[in-house]
Amino acid sequence: MFQAIPTPKGDPILSLITEFRNDPRDQKIDLGIGVYKDDHGITPVMQAVTLAEQVLLNANGTKSYQGLTGDEQYNESITQLLLSGTSALDRCATLQTPGASGALRMLADLIADTAPNSTVWISNPSYVNHRPIMEKAGLTVKEYSYLDAQTKAVDEDAMLAQFAALGSNDVVLLHGCCHNPSGADMSLEAWQKIAELANKQGFLPFIDIAYQGLGDGLEEDTKGLHIIANQVDEFVISTSCSKNFGLYRERTGAALIVSNTLTAAMNSRAKMCELARGSYSMPPAHGAAVVDTILRDDNLNAIWRKELTAMNTRVNGLRAALVQEFQAATQSNRFDYFGEHKGMFTLTCISNEHIAQLKEQFGIYIVGGGRINVAGLNQSQVKPLVEAFVSIGA
Numbered sequence: 001m002f003q004a005i006p007t008p009k010g011d012p013i014l015s016l017i018t019e020f021r022n023d024p025r026d027q028k029i030d031l032g033i034g035v036y037k038d039d040h041g042i043t044p045v046m047q048a049v050t051l052a053e054q055v056l057l058n059a060n061g062t063k064s065y066q067g068l069t070g071d072e073q074y075n076e077s078i079t080q081l082l083l084s085g086t087s088a089l090d091r092c093a094t095l096q097t098p099g100a101s102g103a104l105r106m107l108a109d110l111i112a113d114t115a116p117n118s119t120v121w122i123s124n125p126s127y128v129n130h131r132p133i134m135e136k137a138g139l140t141v142k143e144y145s146y147l148d149a150q151t152k153a154v155d156e157d158a159m160l161a162q163f164a165a166l167g168s169n170d171v172v173l174l175h176g177c178c179h180n181p182s183g184a185d186m187s188l189e190a191w192q193k194i195a196e197l198a199n200k201q202g203f204l205p206f207i208d209i210a211y212q213g214l215g216d217g218l219e220e221d222t223k224g225l226h227i228i229a230n231q232v233d234e235f236v237i238s239t240s241c242s243k244n245f246g247l248y249r250e251r252t253g254a255a256l257i258v259s260n261t262l263t264a265a266m267n268s269r270a271k272m273c274e275l276a277r278g279s280y281s282m283p284p285a286h287g288a289a290v291v292d293t294i295l296r297d298d299n300l301n302a303i304w305r306k307e308l309t310a311m312n313t314r315v316n317g318l319r320a321a322l323v324q325e326f327q328a329a330t331q332s333n334r335f336d337y338f339g340e341h342k343g344m345f346t347l348t349c350i351s352n353e354h355i356a357q358l359k360e361q362f363g364i365y366i367v368g369g370g371r372i373n374v375a376g377l378n379q380s381q382v383k384p385l386v387e388a389f390v391s392i393g394a
């Protein structure tokens with residue numbers, strides 16, 4: 001049966017990890033895979049997570065099945081974290097999923113099941129997995145203009161002009177904050193215009209928010225989302241606890257459906273349960289229990305928020321250092337965009353030749369397209385990185 005399966009090409013990011021690991025140079029720098037690292041190059045378990053795990057261990061709970069919707073307490077907590085204070089709260093139904101990836105897929109399956117002729121519009125560029133997830137669910141995928149490669153900012157006029165031509169068969173996939181891979185977020189004015197266009201044209205906003213708290217702060221990062229939540233009847237959200245709780249491998253996320261009535265939202269969630277039953281059935285329990293324990297406990301919540309702020313401060317300090325070093329090395333403001341971008345990444349748009357030179361000559365590993373994981377750097381690597389960029393004329 002399986003002999004005809006061809007040998008796969010290999011995931012470019014995963015093969016970069018292997019190459020990096022096998023590189024014997026001491027000064028090598030890994031800016032590839034999108035995980036947060038501390039100053040020692042470690043992706044730490046957050047203290048709030050360890051403390052919550054202790055609480056769960058002491059509670060001596062059960063490992064029995066949880067049910068198709070996952071942990072309902074977690075669903076409630078994560079909904080509050082995203083939509084608290086908005087009019088969407090009482091017409092929202094939430095499903096715990098295996099990461100935001102699981103949420104993206106379940107929502108895509110729901111859309112494909114309900115409106116199979118839908119086209120999903122993703123930003124150009126977008127998270128590397130958006131297209132395959134949507135396509136594997138059977139949906140048509142098209143791209144909308146997003147990043148201006150020259151300014152490294154969002155070309156809002158071009159993007160909005162495209163949205164103005166969409167209709168009720170269209171789904172617009174937006175990054176809630178900290179756009180991956182570019183780091184360029186749109187203005188609140190653009191969010192407002194999207195809300196108006198969604199109402200006028202009838203397209204469905206699909207907001208993927210995988211980095212809440214890693215941009216300007218937990219509440220600030222939902223400002224765009226809240227504009228949609230308060231003004232648009234129907235939209236969906238995929239969210240992740242991989243980055244902001246550091247729970248990458250625990251596969252903790254959620255899919256939220258907001259409709260004009262709670263009944264419609266709950267029926268949609270029930271449909272997703274049926275679809276999940278046909279694949280992974282139920283989400284894993286541990287990560288969700290940890291998140292819920294943190295969000296329900298004032299003390300743990302405060303510890304977690306403090307840790308998240310410290311992560312942000314570290315990344316923003318690196319961004320400021322990069323801007324300063326680049327200004328000094330190039331006598332120009334060409335790289336100021338490092339300071340304007342939000343979250344873990346910045347897309348430099350450097351050529352494939354430059355990416356290859358950085359790897360071969362300096363042991364600096366960057367993924368195709370030139371995305372730099374700023375959150376993977378430490379202060380001592382800023383100067384060598386800038387010098388390498390300047391020396392190859394990137």
Ligand SMILES: Cc1ncc(COP(=O)(O)O)c(C=O)c1O
Pocket residue numbers: 034098099100101102127175180208210239240241242248252253
């Ligand atoms: C924009 C975006 N969406 C979704 C995901 C998937 O997150 P998870 O690890 O929760 O599946 C990522 C992960 O990098 C992402 O960057």
